[in-house]
């Protein structure tokens with residue numbers, strides 16, 4: 001009986017298996033969703049991601065690839081205004097881990113997210129709102 005069942009089960013389930021590219025997309029979507037949840041918990045109380053919303057910190061939509069301290073009209077600290085670097089993935093990770101270590105004198109309170117997986121998820125979310 002099992003000998004007949006196995007091919008049947010395989011023939012039913014195989015065509016439905018996602019192709020590798022689909023799987024990668026699904027994984028990316030899950031990462032972005034997890035990142036959004038973590039962002040809501042860790043960052044959202046100070047940062048909006050939509051220009052329509054009030055935001056105590058600078059708007060983070062489009063932050064990946066933006067020069068630090070340059071979101072139009074935001075009253076940055078002198079430290080961040082003069083930081084002179086671009087928000088790359090590496091810079092954003094270092095910032096999440098130790099923002100006042102990366103830019104001494106910044107007004108952003110220390111968040112201290114040291115877990116690389118959490119950094120990665122939040123980064124995936126920031127990337128998704130930067131395209």
Ligand code: HEC
Nearest residue numbers: 042043046057058068069070071076077080106107108109
């Ligand atoms: C308690 C409020 C607060 C929290 C929580 C917070 N931030 Fe900030 N953030 C700020 C403020 C204020 C600034 C502006 C700092 C300055 O001018 O020195 C800032 C600046 C930034 C910048 C620089 C943006 C630019 O335009 O140069 C990034 C990136 C950033 N925050 C990311 C995050 C992320 C990611 C989180 C969550 C892990 C987070 N922040 C949590 C208040 C906060």
